[in-house]
Every structure is written in structure tokens, then in C-alpha cells.
Amino acid sequence: MNVGMVIGDFAWQGGAVRMAETLAEIGQTADDAGFSIIGVGDHLWQGPHAGGPEAPQLECFTTLALLAAHTRRCRLAPVVAGVHFRRPGLLAKTLTTLDVLSGGRAMLGLGVGWDADEARGLGIPFPSLAERFEALEETVQICLRMWEGERGDERPYEGEHFRLERPLNLPQSLTRPHPPIMIGGGGEKRTLRLVARYADACNLYPGPDLAAKLEVLRGHCETEGRDYDAIEKTVIFPFDVGDDGAKAGELAGMLRGLAELGVQTALGIISGPDPVRTVEVVGKDVIPAVADA
Secondary structure, eight states: OEEEEEEOOOOOTTGGGGHHHHHHHHHHHHHHHTOSEEEEOOOSSOOGGGTOTTSOOOOHHHHHHHHHHTOSSSEEEETTEETTTSOHHHHHHHHHHHHHHTTSOBOEEEEOOOOHHHHHHTTOOOOOHHHHHHHHHHHHHHHHHHTSTTTOOOSOEEOSSOEESOOOOSSOOSSSSOOOEEEEOOOTTTHHHHHHHHOSEEEEOOSTTHHHHHHHHHHHHHHHTOOGGGSEEEEEEEOOOOGGGTTHHHHHHHHHHHHHTTOOEEEEEEOSSOHHHHHHHIIIIIHHHHTTO
């Protein structure tokens, strides 16, 4: 099993003055320890699980760019980008830039978003859920078009929500045929259908219904003519290694159980005032223990 991480909060020792230094240390430590991916949540306000809007939150893609400069091996991704935040052409260009500057290590995590208060608080439109799902599909289509060939498929794109006169993309992404696309969420009727139709990876929660959701995804793959095994199965949940790593063995056992269900990558949400220490413990006591799972 592969083990990745998602930065869960930014309330770190030293505050804003040391954030860049802490991020660099997180990236270097995770890269050296064998983490397969570093993700950053795409929010402008911190969520209620980590202190709410008054808690510190850095912008996703700027943070990923700094991490790219301090890593050499692991993939880098928004987990996951809210489809309402950026027009698709800008999103494709931003992800392409991350891919080029990281040497071909970018991954596009994408979802419909959920925090209406955050969006409205900062003057960002937040359409209905149905509209956001429609926009999600069009956004994936546009990204794929911009990543096609040496400079993008430049024919005009005409969708219900977005219209592009010339989907030109230069420089083109280094990852070919395109950076991998992860669609986050476990909705069985729409989200997993979009995964089967377009995505290279799903992103689910490891709840008691995980096996059933993977079977739903398998069914959608059959309908869409996709190879189920070609889709990377990922899960996301908080990693708790306890004081001084006391719970590392328990976490490793959980990851082994997930691997038996067919999960290939576990993304651990890393929180707390000393994230580097948590990354060190996972790298030392968890990643080697599940490497053959």
C-alpha cells in the first residue's frame, strides 16, 4: 500500500512567520520518508473540524508550489479542488504550471465543494449542488481537452456552463497523456459514475460502506467500458499515531485491512501543532509496515 498525507491545518508552532519554513520541513521529511503524495485542502477559510474561519488557512496552489520546490519524488495535489473556485481554463493552466515546475508530479484532485459560508463570505458564487455537478463534468472535459496533444485541442468548447473559444495550453504538462485526475466523494449515482467515466483515481472515506461503494464503482466501470483495476482506489482520514507513536501499530493494522479491500493509497490528514513529528513517526513506523500490503 502507498501512504500519502494531506495537510489538515496550519495552526503550527511559530505561527505565520515560520509557515514557509515548516512547510519546507514537512515536504522534505515526507519526501525522504517515502510518502507517495502530499495533498493540500482547497479552502480559503479553515473548516469547522480544525478551528473554523478564525483559524489559519493557506491557499492551496500557492502552498503546493512551495512544496514542489522542497520535494523531488512525491506527487502533489489539491485534495480536492472545489469546482466553484476557478474557471476551468485557469484551473487547467494552474495544474499544468504545478506539473511543469515539479518535474511532472502534479495530480488534479477535483470535487463539487461544500462550504457555502466560505464562498459567500468572500464573494465567490456557490451554485446549487446540481449545477456544481454539471460544472464538475464540464471542468474535467475542458482540462482533458487542454491537455491533449502538444498544445491542447484548440477547437472551441461549448458547454452548458463554460465556453472556451480556444483551449490553448502552452507549455504543455510534462505528465503525458495528462496529469492524473482524482475525483473526490462517494456519491453512488453521480460522483462514482464520473469517476468511472473520466478519473484515474477515486477518493473515499474508510467507513463501513467502503466495500459497497467500491462495488458500485465497479458497476459504473462496466457500464462505461472502463477497466476497474485501472482506477487508483484511495481513501482519506485523519492519521492518529498517539503520543510518541504509541498508536502507529494500530494505524498500520487499519491500513492493512483497507488494502485487503482493494485500497491502494491511504491519504492521512496530518493535524496538530507539530506536523513534522507526525510525519516522522508515520515514515518510520507505518510506511515500512504496510509496504507489502
